[in-house]
Amino acid sequence: MSITSNETRRVTVNNPHGLHLRPAGMVAKLCRKFESQIEISKGNLRVDARDVLAIVTLFAEKGSELELHVSGTDAITAISELAELISSEFSDELPGNDQL
């Protein structure tokens, strides 16, 4: 029997360009791997993390604090992988790659 859990974690955006389209797409893609319900909030705005458009509406610049809310049977793995991705500089945005 699988156990449902509710997880919450606070993360800071570290990508110098913030969560623009490509990082948002990577976040949405990662979240679609999990069966858990995953939401991200910034201030009063809370959105579905599988929806690229919704993530971009958070206007999450570098340094923004986001809260992750994950609920489901794979919540612990999901929140851990999501927190790692959002707090990273996103792998394809290393110096030398200037694409937005």
Place this chain on the structure above:
Amino acid sequence: MKFSDFVTIDAIQADLSANDKENVIRELVGNLVGAKRINSKDADSIVEAIMKREELGSTGIGRGIAVPHTKHPSVSQLTGTVGVSQGGVDFQSLDGEPVQLFFLLVSPPDRPGDHLRALENISRQLRDDMFCKFLKQSKTADEVKILLEEADNNQFVS
């Protein structure tokens, strides 16, 4: 940020004729050249940069919407345009659906914040189903222009 801060009204086109990714980008960039927001000598290099960005992952974000974009040193401020394709264009979108609505953005290399603000505005407004539907139904540039103005006046999103 509002649409009026970055959309070049004279470059809006509601009846795009191109039916593949590169040519639709070329048509949109050509409209910015026609509106004198981009020099014709820079057009090829901008199209090439946008296509290079598309190779990293399609900017077709689903719901029939794409936001092709790039940074380019030839612009000193965020410059954009809107295009509507009545028939839709295969853009290798996330949801596999053809794209009807295009928001093309060219930003100066040193202004990532403006790019993010424009994206936030486009995404927030397009989450309203009515706005999205009306834009796709637009038959003339004037109709698109009026819808963008209404969106800027918060007539679609509270």
